[in-house]
Amino acid sequence: MVKGIESSPFSGLQNAAAKAEEAGRGKLDKLREKTLESASAAGSGDKVSLGGEKRAGDVYKAEATRAEMSPQFMLLRDLVAKTLTEQGATFSLSINGEQKGIEDLSLEEAQALVADDGYFGVDQTSQRIVDFAIGLAGNDPSKLDEILAGVERGFQEAAQAFGGSLPDISYKTYDAIREKLDQWVAGFEKQE
Incomplete structure (x- = not known):
């Protein structure tokens, strides 16, 4: 554990x-x-x-x-x-x-780390990236396009570093990042 x-x-x-x-x-x-x-x-x-x-x-x-x-x-x-x-x-x-x-690491320990609720799982990793990106943008939703471009560029560079493609968990993390950023922007739109 x-x-x-x-x-x-x-x-x-x-x-x-x-x-x-x-x-x-x-x-x-x-x-x-x-x-x-x-x-x-x-x-x-x-x-x-x-x-x-x-x-x-x-x-x-x-x-x-x-x-x-x-x-x-x-x-x-x-x-x-x-x-x-x-x-x-x-x-x-x-x-x-x-x-x-x-x-x-044992198989169980590794699986716990990358499980949905694990430290390297989709949810926690995507949340760390989203928090970092929003912080860099100064919590300004008008910078969404810049944030998305940076995330896209980061994933492309990571894919190149790993020979052209990433593990499935990385693509799931990418999708979760986009979804969380959309929710972040939608929260601002509801306030207006």
Whole structure:
């Protein structure tokens, strides 16, 4: 039986971001110099030039771009990664106080998570997405078309990431999102 899912998406990320920012001060210039020197010496790396005149591009490496990430960007990146892992990538859950990898779940535990009333079920997942979308729209029903376009784009990108199609539960979630958004707009129309 799944008692709950423990998650604190921001506390650990905030601590990690603060440590990364603290550790990264002063090291960025050294890392940039070292990266540019090693890339120039090796003759490898991508070259980028911007502007109208032709000139030699700057060489960069992934290490330099990672070091330049702001704590806010890292927080956003980690939040997106967390959201994606909750949708099916490798992750672990706390079930009855015990950490379990998704591959270690019993059939019953997995079914409870994706059941109609489960944490990853259609109802709860669609409600989280609708709440997020309405919050971004400032509870403004005139932005329904923008919300729907964003939801559609998100599902299309997810389908591409999963090889062109999604599991049936994802399509049911999509339908539930549209239905809940229609109900949200209808609530405003009744008030007028």
